[in-house]
Amino acid sequence: MEYTAQILILIYIIITFLYSATEKIFQWKQSIDYYQSHFKNTFMEKFIPPSLLIVIFLEVIMVTLSLIGIYNLIQFNDMAFGYYGLVVAAITLLGLMIGQRIAKDYSGAMLITVYFMLTVFGIFLMQ
Template structure:
């Protein structure tokens, strides 16, 4: 119990990242066609539409990796007091969010880009915590 209390911020951030990216993975797996259709309309006036299926697959793989590493990170913190998996999961989450930000900027969806910044702050803070 003491380990959980001493690492509560780290554990809560990992849970936040797991929920965020696991729900995104589930959404992509259960509604792949809907996601592709939405993204094609979102990026209709850009060069992106032909790249959407492969990009979405890459994002899906990165989200699965983030979820796995952050989940392993919880157990690693509790069992071994180590943060290697947590750091990797947090870094991958930052990469994903930077890709999302790039996409929103390409689509000129500045409000969407602003919302991604909130998630990015949490992810960068996680990287900061797990590097120490």
């Protein structure tokens, strides 16, 4: 298969963010409680519900673009949707990393960096 690496990266992004979005949606109260505790004593503590909605929206967008991207790669050799899905993922990960830094969760920020590196590599492959 011509685009094996690109497809595998998109599948990884889909699994990661589809699970993340569904977990936030179906465990809304627990997610709110967790993030309010995580961001306790920061300005973000008051903005958890709208912030989670924004993250869920971005996750759904990137999963949708990535699914269409896989289909278009296989059927039409077109990388555009996959590329945009990865760009949305990279922007989202930057926002999440900033949040971890605000919360002073430096190990959490470091873990996000691993996802970010894979995403940027995927963007590189899609160009």
